[in-house]
Amino acid sequence: MPSTISRRRLLAAGSAVALAGTSGCLDAIRDATGSDSAIGSETGNVSGERxxxxxxxxxxxTLADHYVTDFEGRPHWDEEAFAAAVSGETYTTQLRQPFFARDDPKYAKHDGTYYRLGSVVVGEREETHPVLRLRTVGSPDELDSVPDHTAREDLPEADQHAVEIAHMAARARGNVGGVPVGLVERGGYVYRSDEGVEESRLLGDSGPSHVEYRGKIYAVEVSRETFYEPIYRAEVEPVADSPAELEAVLRARFVEARFVRGDLSTDERSLLRDARGRKGYGESHPYSEAYRSVLKRLRRRAYIDGNIRKDAFSEPDRPSVVLYDGEYYEYYLRFVTDDGS
Incomplete structure (x- = not known):
């Protein structure tokens, strides 16, 4: 499934800011947000109607097709964790989270029973790991004196991976932007596997002082630092004894809204039919009665009478699911202009 902001949340926020910058839309903003306080001081111009x-x-x-795990092809420790937990044994891991169930639970079938897979933190462990950081020296053709160095491709595989990650942090220093969360740690790369440490040349006392990667020379800096790492206990709970029961569990967990054609007005059915098309369905504020009704059913009242610039950030990172006449749909809401941007 650091913290990053989803693309949809950025689009929604950017759209609201641009909306506030259009002097001709101030009344619309007041209508949409219910407050003059939502109007910012931005002065950018926006072409087209939002x-x-x-x-x-x-x-x-089915939902089960997306959430039931097949252990074949997954890391061996997941299968070991499941077998131990089902047998009533305690299975713990350090650093890695069993079943990769950080954001959404996973499910598995065993002997006709469906289980919910997860984990809980039961402690921490103090560890010391080497940390590789790279400091940019420059391109060889820009330097008066090129230091002795080793090319990344001439290093062991563990070091090649470390250099690739650490160079992202070096590249980002002093520049606008960021680094991949979950890869870069403490401004560099952390060697956590014993095999990687044993294989490494960069960590040795006689290792190279500089490396070359993508046309730049980097100075190598290595330190050994203390980490406090979580200990996870695998959790496996039975939740269903048949596919139908499991589907009911998953609907309760993931479906946010349900539409039945017979309960909808003609305008609402037409709106949802257009929303399933390639271009989707859009309206500018003030919204029609049918659109307001659909937004309420989707539990997105903030778009009707909330502070849009603030509440747009409340959207979940994963796509939301609706059930429409027995079929599942992922739905997305975003602000666009007439040109679709």
Whole structure:
């Protein structure tokens, strides 16, 4: 499934800021947010009319097809964790989280029973790991004196991976932007596996002082630092004894709204039909009665009468699911202009 902001949240926020910068839309902002306080001081110009677009994308198969785990092809420790937990034994891991169930739970089938897979933190462990940081020296053709160095491709595999990650942190220092969360740690790369440490040349006392990667020379800096790492205990709980029962569990967990064609007005059905098309369905504020009704059913009232510039950030990172006449759809909401941007 650091913290990053999802693309949809950025788009929604950017759209709201741009909306606030259009002097001709001040009344619309007051209507949409219910407050003059939502109007910022931005002065940028926006061409085209802002619309809130709803898009529905049909999800093939059942929810079980997307959330039930097949242990074949997964890391061996997941299978070991599951077998131990089902047998009533305690299985713990350090650093890695069993079943990769950080954001959404996973499910598995065993002997006709479906289980929910997860984990809980039961402690911490103090560890010392080497940390590789790189400091940019420059391109060889820019330097008066090129220091002795080793090319990344001439290093062991563990070091090649470390250099690739650490160079991202070096590249980002002093520049606008960021680094991949979950890869870069403490401004560099942390060697956590014993095999990687034993294989490494960069960590040795006689290792190279500089490396070359992508046309630049980097100075190598290595330190050994203390980490406090979580200890996870695998958790496996039975939740269903049949596919139908499991599907009911997953609907309760993941489906945010349900539409039944017979309960909808003609305008609402037409709106949702357009939302399933390639271009989706959009309206500018003030929204029609049908669109307001659909947004309420989707539990997105903030787009109707909330502070849009603030509440747009409340959207979940993963796509939301609706059930429409027995079929599952992922839905997205975003602000667009007439040109679709």
């Amino acid at each position: 619309r809130l677009r709803l898009s529905l994308s049909r999800q093939s198969g």
